[in-house]
Amino acid sequence: MAExxxxxxxxxxxxxxxxxxxxxxDSGVPGVYGRGEDFERVRAAFDALVTRMAxxxxxxxxxxxxxxxxxxxxxxxxxxxxxxxxxSIFAFEGDEEQAAVQEERASRHEDWSEFQEMTxxxxxxxxxxPVYPAVAARGALRAGGITVDAGGSYVFRHEPSGDPARLQxxxxxxxxxxxxxxxxxxxxxxxxxxxxxxxxxxxxDARFDVASDPFFGRSGRLLARSQRAQALKFEVLVQIAGPxxxxxxxxxxxxxxxxxxxGIAMENGGGPAHTACLGFGLExxxxxxxxxxxxxxxxxxxxxxxxxxxx
Amino acid sequence: MAExxxxxxxxxxxxxxxxxxxxxxDSGVPGVYGRGEDFERVRAAFDALVTRMAxxxxxxxxxxxxxxxxxxxxxxxxxxxxxxxxxSIFAFEGDEEQAAVQEERASRHEDWSEFQEMTxxxxxxxxxxPVYPAVAARGALRAGGITVDAGGSYVFRHEPSGDPARLQxxxxxxxxxxxxxxxxxxxxxxxxxxxxxxxxxxxxDARFDVASDPFFGRSGRLLARSQRAQALKFEVLVQIAGPxxxxxxxxxxxxxxxxxxxGIAMENGGGPAHTACLGFGLExxxxxxxxxxxxxxxxxxxxxxxxxxxx
Numbered sequence: 001m002a003e004x005x006x007x008x009x010x011x012x013x014x015x016x017x018x019x020x021x022x023x024x025x026d027s028g029v030p031g032v033y034g035r036g037e038d039f040e041r042v043r044a045a046f047d048a049l050v051t052r053m054a055x056x057x058x059x060x061x062x063x064x065x066x067x068x069x070x071x072x073x074x075x076x077x078x079x080x081x082x083x084x085x086x087x088s089i090f091a092f093e094g095d096e097e098q099a100a101v102q103e104e105r106a107s108r109h110e111d112w113s114e115f116q117e118m119t120x121x122x123x124x125x126x127x128x129x130p131v132y133p134a135v136a137a138r139g140a141l142r143a144g145g146i147t148v149d150a151g152g153s154y155v156f157r158h159e160p161s162g163d164p165a166r167l168q169x170x171x172x173x174x175x176x177x178x179x180x181x182x183x184x185x186x187x188x189x190x191x192x193x194x195x196x197x198x199x200x201x202x203x204x205d206a207r208f209d210v211a212s213d214p215f216f217g218r219s220g221r222l223l224a225r226s227q228r229a230q231a232l233k234f235e236v237l238v239q240i241a242g243p244x245x246x247x248x249x250x251x252x253x254x255x256x257x258x259x260x261x262x263g264i265a266m267e268n269g270g271g272p273a274h275t276a277c278l279g280f281g282l283e284x285x286x287x288x289x290x291x292x293x294x295x296x297x298x299x300x301x302x303x304x305x306x307x308x309x310x311x
Numbered sequence: 312m313a314e315x316x317x318x319x320x321x322x323x324x325x326x327x328x329x330x331x332x333x334x335x336x337d338s339g340v341p342g343v344y345g346r347g348e349d350f351e352r353v354r355a356a357f358d359a360l361v362t363r364m365a366x367x368x369x370x371x372x373x374x375x376x377x378x379x380x381x382x383x384x385x386x387x388x389x390x391x392x393x394x395x396x397x398x399s400i401f402a403f404e405g406d407e408e409q410a411a412v413q414e415e416r417a418s419r420h421e422d423w424s425e426f427q428e429m430t431x432x433x434x435x436x437x438x439x440x441p442v443y444p445a446v447a448a449r450g451a452l453r454a455g456g457i458t459v460d461a462g463g464s465y466v467f468r469h470e471p472s473g474d475p476a477r478l479q480x481x482x483x484x485x486x487x488x489x490x491x492x493x494x495x496x497x498x499x500x501x502x503x504x505x506x507x508x509x510x511x512x513x514x515x516d517a518r519f520d521v522a523s524d525p526f527f528g529r530s531g532r533l534l535a536r537s538q539r540a541q542a543l544k545f546e547v548l549v550q551i552a553g554p555x556x557x558x559x560x561x562x563x564x565x566x567x568x569x570x571x572x573x574g575i576a577m578e579n580g581g582g583p584a585h586t587a588c589l590g591f592g593l594e595x596x597x598x599x600x601x602x603x604x605x606x607x608x609x610x611x612x613x614x615x616x617x618x619x620x621x622x
Contacts (some may be wrong), residue, residue, distance in 0.1 A: 025441075027383075034441055035375075037372040039374075040462075062336060062347060063351050064346075069339045073417070074420055077414070077418065079417045079418075079423070080414045084402075084410075087402050087430070088401045089398045089434065090399045090400075090401050091313065091399070091469040096528040099395075103390045106385040107388065107390075112390070113428070116401070118401070118424035118427065119398070120340055121340060121479070123400065133338075154377060167376075168378070169376040169378050217407040217410060
């Protein structure tokens with residue numbers, strides 16, 4: 001089992017309140033919760049707000065299940081950077097006798113892992129990953145490229161924690177921009193301001209910062225420094241629970257990492273495309289709103305409810 | 312790898328058309344597809360129609376991620392009945408050296424399974440499973456019990472197939488009824504008619520039948536016979552592609568299976584509760600609508616678009 005990160009007392013209290021109010025529903029595994037009606041109403045409302053804000057880009061909408069071909073995870077090198085966060089899908093391939101032994105062990109909550117074999121699927125670690133091969137399969141991009149609204153996809157991170165804002169499975173509300181380097185950079189800059197405004201308009205004390213990914217191991221520290229130095233990752237931070245603000249949105253500029261992997265180019269010799277993505281953590285934003293405005297959604301400030309079309 | 316079931320020529324043609332029209336998006340793994348904008352509009356429209364139809368039951372809404380605690384799968388005996396369909400989550404627990412070897416193998420698409428260990432999570436195989444412990448945790452039920460609308464949850468079935476209606480990951484639009492045996496039976500009977508009407512009103516040639524689950528192995532055949540004899544499972548069938556109609560909705564009457572497992576009882580010595588669930592296969596219904604009314608959603612009959620509030 002991955003090391004369990006205890007929440008701070010503040011985080012543990014907040015989690016207990018969320019469970020007591022039926023906003024989250026305990027599953028017995030840290031970081032995996034059901035969600036009650038009010039939580040879902042807020043999450044859906046913010047989701048819809050992003051959809052309205054993104055309409056100006058005239059995105060193409062695509063949706064993907066939370067499973068990714070294992071081959072794709074291998075191809076993009078995810079296991080180099082984040083082996084500790086990945087989840088792979090195993091399944092049973094045996095006969096009736098083996099099934100009987102597996103069931104017997106499972107019924108006693110003993111180890112039945114030897115009967116499980118790796119499948120060709122993994123859990124999706126980032127909502128933008130399936131978008132790149134889907135766009136690549138269509139051939140070269142016209143001038144201006146493409147914007148894809150991938151909606152609110154489930155993603156997995158194997159990091160059990162007592163902090164309710166650190167879930168193992170959560171919705172990334174993802175928008176992806178693919179096009180000429182200048183086009184992509186301009187899109188990212190526009191959304192950098194737009195996303196902070198959007199969160200502030202919902203009454204959150206949001207601020208913007210350069211960031212780095214939680215790369216694995218010693219070599220990961222180098223990768224993180226380089227990512228920061230090149231300002232390839234930005235985050236929008238909001239105070240939820242705990243000693244530090246939590247990232248509720250992040251921008252990643254991949255330069256030609258995905259476009260070269262999948263062969264996405266601009267038409268008429270326009271060169272390789274660049275890619276960038278923007279993901280809002282829908283559960284984190286819902287938690288931030290509940291923390292800021294209170295656990296009774298009906299009692300939130302009128303302006304906030306109106307802004308989220310909850311009124 | 313689980314045995315790949317080839318689609319019939321009719322199913323293969325339908326899949327090819329869906330991909331060509333951008334309604335589905337190929338991932339490289341059979342039974343795992345992205346979904347295009349029109350597909351999602353129809354899926355969301357039918358989802359909303361079920362929500363409106365279910366409002367009469369005044370359900371409590373809950374939502375669950377596509378992961379279930381492994382302990383729960385073990386406890387309810389899923390691996391006895393369906394070991395071939397289950398998916399378990401494995402993850403990396405090693406050090407930097409092991410991570411390096413794992414990555415090297417993965418980058419060559421070689422076997423890296425030895426570095427993956429079983430976690431305490433599995434993929435959710437049925438959308439109703441997380442509902443029972445959530446309800447049990449609240450204590451005994453008042454007279455009349457409870458109806459839970461669990462929305463459209465992703466569920467996993469490890470059965471790669473060339474039939475586009477047989478997905479490995481799909482949305483079950485799930486409603487669960489928990490209460491006195493008579494209450495639950497009456498609810499099921501009401502929905503049996505309501506669900507056929509609902510599908511017929513959307514222009515589908517739906518019919519109702521007694522059914523059984525795809526239990527594993529020789530002993531599974533006995534289980535299936537017993538399930539049929541007791542009429543514990545019903546399905547609503549629609550012709551999509553292939554030689555036989557496809558189940559697009561199913562009703563399962565569990566009697567006291569889940570209530571005894573989790574200890575769900577009626578208040579004031581009202582005895583054990585019974586449970587039943589109803590699940591609509593949202594992707595299958597979307598496919599049935601596309602097959603019946605054509606791949607151009609804008610050209611569907613006005614009455615159907617109006618019924619689905621697509622107009």
